[in-house]
Amino acid sequence: MSNEIELIKDPGLPAHQHRRSDLDEKYAKRAENQVAILFLLSALGTLLLIVSYIFIPDDIFVFIPVMGETNVHQLLLGLGMAAALFFIGAGLIHWAKNLMPDEEVIAERHEFRSPDEDRAEFVKTVKAGAGAAALGRRPLIKRTLGLALGLSGLTPILLLRDLGPLPGDELTKTSWKKGVRLVTDPGDRPIKASDLEVGAVAQTLPELPAGEDHRSLNDIAKDAVLLIRLRPEDFNLDDERLSWTHEGIIAFSKICSHMGCAVALYEQQTKHLLCPCHQSTFDVTRAAKVIFGPAARPLPQLAITVDEEGYLIAQAPFNEPVGPSFWERSS
């Protein structure tokens, strides 16, 4: 036995197998007819599209299994278009497969690498060019050019400055102030403590100042507050936080401390609040402490009390910024 290991050899491209349509005109004719039928189906599809566009009103519905009551106009328009396109494709492919030559062709690849002398020539040209520009000998030019280019790169950044104002302390502020009433969202009705039963929630916003009748989304994005009423004995709060509640009613910012979704899935029995976006779970009885999920901070609590008419009002603004964290946030 020799030590030379012999590998299995390449038998080469197998001999071409003729198709039935190559050998027998009958099959070729059949393929031709099939292609024609496919193209005709496409034409029918376009007809269907035209008919449904012009003649089928868009308020007719028909029950179709799996889909349910379906809009006929939309469905036939789409199916017509789908058929029109699909069958052109199917016809072309069927044609190519059965009637166009199917003999495999071998093409040679060329090497990408340039010949060594070309590469050497290239390097020489570049060097000569650089030498002619004399960058190496005149460092002053090189450095000042670098400076100029670098500085000019600042232009677009500078021009983009007016995309928006600077945040200032806006992120830390909301419309809540001492004495502002909590009103229902939507509806703008002030709320009395007695309006809420134990286990009740209310979506609220700060009352609009007199003379204003419109709230911007920017305001809602920071002002939305959720009111929840529990039995006072259910709370597990320190004295300060307890003093922020009123007869078992506690108020939290509805804007998630994680990424700003509206946290309002209140589970009455477990007294947990859940954010539907990333499933952070907050315990209402412990001042919205995070008990599950990615949020790292409790929801900010709004101190509330009642005014002389008995309506719920804010005792003070939020004592921390609402919504997601940002760099300048101090806690």
Place this chain on the structure above:
Amino acid sequence: MKRLSRLRRHRAAGPILLVFALLTIGTTFQVAGAVTETAPSVADRSAIIEEGKQLFLKGCSSCHGLNAEGGTVAPSLIGVGAASVDFQVGTGRMPMADMSQQAMRKDPVYTPEEVNALAIYVASLAPGPEVPTDEMLNYERDGSVAEGGELFRTNCAMCHNFAAQGGALTQGKYAPTLMGVEPKHIYEAMVTGPQSMPVFSDKTLTAEEKLSIIKWIKSVEAEPQLGGAALGRVGPVTEGLLAWTLGIGLLIGVAVWLAMKAR
């Protein structure tokens, strides 16, 4: 006698008897129904309370206590009101089949009359939310669908999903789909806050607003497929699934056909 027994063996005897029996039962119920519809006098009411109490003792007291004072596994029902009982029993959630995470909607165990009796009995223990009357539930007349949608999205969508299809809560609890739920039960749920659901007080969500919400839910329920199969109306997850199965599947199928040598 011989003739009777022959008739009894007649081929049509079975079906005829069945029709007869059904007619009898139907008429009885109609009569019975007519009875409850008339305003119950004090004597009737106490009779109904008594009936409700008996039903309660038989079907509910083992968990909720002999006087509905609650037990280790079930809450007190004193003060929950008729609406709560009508919702819980009328939707089949109570009696609970098993002590799972959450009572599910299923075919009610009790007839509407029995539910009514139970509700009146529980309401007699202490006042609570009443069962809304048909007049109170005329959402077609009193509700506004667009306003209802806005209210739904603010107050309900976070749990029940944007198209009232239901959604997940913590620890396996869930907000059920609202498709196919009777308006009365939707209303009662908002007033009483069953299970995980909070209460939506009449002052913060007025009766009219509640009807608007119901009107919107019913409009979504009746809404046909405007753009084709709804894919569960749960958003991008099922859409992505379809793109990864039917969409790319069809295309790869065609690609395989395209690259296959013709015979």
Place this chain on the structure above:
Amino acid sequence: MTARERIAGNVAGYVDDRTGAAKWMKKNLTKVFPDHWSFLLGEICLYSFIILLASGTFLTFWFDPSMKEVVYDGSYEPLKGLEMSAAYASTLDISFEVRGGLLMRQIHHWAALIFMVGIVVHLLRVYFTGAFRKPREFNWIIGVGLLTLGIVEGFLGYSLPDDLLSGTGIRIAEAIIQALPVVGSYLAYFAFGGAFPGEAFIPRIYTVHVLLLPGIFLALITVHLMLVWYQKHTQFPGPGRTEKNVVGYPLMPVYMAKAGGFFFIVFGVTAFLGAVASINPIWLYGPYTPGQVSAGSQPDWYMGWLDGLVRMAPPLETHAFGYTISWNILIPGLILPGIMFTLLALYPFIESWASGDKREHHLLDRPRNAPNRTAIGAMALTFTLVALLNGGNDIIATAFHLTINQMMWFSRIAIVVLPPIAFIVTKRICLSLQRADRELVLHGRETGRLVRLPHGEFVEVHEPISPEKAWTLTSHEQLAPLELPEYDGAGVRRAGAIKNKIRNRISRANAVAVPKATESERRELEGHH
């Protein structure tokens, strides 16, 4: 010569006189393309892109990219009279007032999903067959760039209608920008023209969505295709196929008809989906306002893995010296994706560094013959899949009666534990498949026919496989591991010894293989019979 041929000749002559195109065309019309279904996956992306351009242009005729508040007065009753942005209202109008508008919207969105699915399966094909190796590294990087841009472009498109779902998505994007250390709140204010949501964002991303990114796409796709054209397509190993040739069909007419036909197929299938399956029913979501949210708020699938990572992140935040760093946002939202995409882009270079293989490759690997690469791919895929599943954990939980808490904990553990397991299992499967190939070449195919030998023993008849098949199964190279010097002649550690040691290690792991069958072994076995 017929009249028609004369006209064609004249036209061709006219063009060639001015451009000299005939020489180039003559060469390229007969260009050879190898045929394999998996080589069409990239075409799915290209055609989806064209569909996106066409349907997107249609949509721009009616879409009003403005966040100005309007009162809806269209034909969709449940939203009548509500305040909403002009963007949302005009999307409703496209859906309900423009005939075929809803169909076009749905085609546009389905095409976007298919575009991204196509990119991912194309990427997987290229990865698992080793098509990214020299000389195709540039195209790999362009591909990774297209994938990244596709995610961004898709997200922007999803955001444009300003419905409740997409608004929630923008809210989250804003939170990610805002979480950047030092510059976050400034960048957020610049992007949104002030506080969230403002009135500037949608008009701005509209320009990016319909002009800037499609332009970049067009440029990158052009370069991508030119490189494929110039470098010629790779091919699977087989009889007659070598590193020096390409076996397939000529562009004219076969490939042109097939590729052209496939464009219509992709468009047809997308239109079919647009006809039968609803996508992004924005009228049900309602207009965006920050005080509302829907249960099960998810991004489109190509962002789902990102959302899944964010969901499973631990609740970590650092507060120090009056500043805040939100690791719970930065790690899953920026750092991890950054690492993932960087590794993805650099993979060709990492592999060639580890294997020391700097040669050109035009023959593809069968995934089993590169066990390490295949196992790494399976590992990355498992990681992404766990993240993607967690991105839909609430929907999965309700559909299969699980809890979101279980799903979340499963994902948190699985994302660390499952990828290594996937690596080990995949590698073993690859080696087993290599062993099976070896058996097949040496002993032939099991026919299922039993024969009783004279002395009573039953044996199954094995049929030798064809020489073509035997060649296909054994034509791959089995490289020996690198043996880079760690010590110099005097037995002293060389500079760079540690680097060499690592490379040797990886290269040894890369080279683990079942020796492929050889002709010598076959002959020897025959001698025994």
